[in-house]
Amino acid sequence: MFSNYMANAWISGTIVAALAGAVGFFVVLRGASFPAHAIPNGAFAGAAGATLVGVNPLFGLVSFAVLAALGIGATSRRTRNDVATALSLVLMLALGAAFLTLSSVYEPAINALLFGEILGVSASEILPVFALGVLCLAALVLLFRPLVFTSVAPELAEARGLNATLIETIFLVVLALSTALTVPVVGALLTFSLMIGPPAAARLLSSRPGRAIALSVALALVTVWLSIAGSYTFNLPIGFFVGSIGAVLFLGARLWGARFARPQQRVVA
């Protein structure tokens, strides 16, 4: 399990988990699960398009993910956010389907992009993943205060002169970049699970932002490490482990919260 050819899997998995845990905290805080699901899928279309024209798939991933983020940001000013996201998502998926028809990519290659192929990460891919990951984390550190402020008290932030739309768009671009890194490792579909399960559990366990982010990163790391180990041991797709461990963590946190936390006031929606 810890032999040489697994080293890349452990390294890239760790980078991706740390990043997804941190970005995911803001995804959960801002209620941006739908964009977090839509952008990786758009990125998948980009990777398919890149193979069609013979460019490095990472380039296709990054450019489509950023385009998707900007598109969602721009449309949602005039339309309900979830509608804008849904339409961007189907447009990108349809493009992906068209690219795939034209380029006749071998099916396992598609499966790898969708469900992840952590063993397929090569040493040359780790450096760009690491560099982009550090860049995204730096952006999150810089944006920490305005991001929390506009999420928790949007009206107050607006009154203080913070441009909520600009911050939202920057956040979506950071989300897009980190997504593009995560897709080749855990796949388009499960990038999302990693950004929701551990952070949602962390949010339930702690209401203080700093502690919740640390907890979220820790839970994401545990999820990825257990998933790599499970995938290696049982020879099953890593996506299965990421998805189910994420859900188990969330349920565990819910039960823990119901058992030990102060009863919260129920709001009739």
Place this chain on the structure above:
Amino acid sequence: MFDWLIEPGLFANHSVDNALAVGAVVAVVSAVVGIFTVLRGQSFAGHALTDVATAGGAGAFLAGVAPLAGFIGGGVVGAAAMDVIGVQRVKGRDIATGVVLGAAMGLAALFLYLSATHSSATGTTQLILFGSIFTVQSSTLPEVFVLSVAVLVVVAIIGRPLLLSSVSTELAFAKGVRLRAVGFVFMVVLAVSVGLSAIVIGSILSTALLIGPPASALKVVGRFGVGVAVAMALGVGATVLGVVLAYDSFYWFPSHRGLPVSFFVVVVVVVEFGVASVLQRWRHARTPTKPRVANAGDPIGWH
């Protein structure tokens, strides 16, 4: 006369006939269910349920059960799980949907992997992910039709309280609408409708027809009944045009490799939405004081 648009032999083709009939039925059901989905701000749940239904379909494929049962069953179980976790509360809705979606995709990964190892069926992944309107078996058509009618009947029964609770929860609560029950029934209806369209036309088109035409209609029409009719027309129009263009596209490239139907239908849906947005902005500029329901800021509460 229309040879430039409709290739000769289009309507003599059996699979095209099937595709058009099924596509039209699904487009109508999606328009009706979709208009409530858009009003309630549940696009994410509407999309997520296609993936949850797909996981059910993959499981059914593996277990050798009828795929339709897998799609519908998976969707209904997913909808119930979202409801239990908290899709009813606006704050928790996004997370509830996300957690169920994440778990379902993990299961889909497992099922697809197992069926790829244990059987020689190729193309299953793509078929399940993207669907194909041209592969609908005519034997499943009666079931699709019956379930579609059932969905429409249930929507007709809960229509009034559902609309009231979608537009204003306070008003509905004051009028004695049982919000929780109505919300749950709607989630089940959404799951059945989405599962149906996911198996027939694929998950991309399922979301496209559920959200696109209703959102476009709500942008340009003020009255609810007219909005439903316009959404139906836009959905059926996009489906028919998409099928025709996909059939044509077979002759566009020298390699004789047609582009997928889903691509064309989505392009038409997005163009419709773009035109509706322009129309709305144009009207808005002429009557600046009149607020419109579909775009009145953030009534359901995204943030």
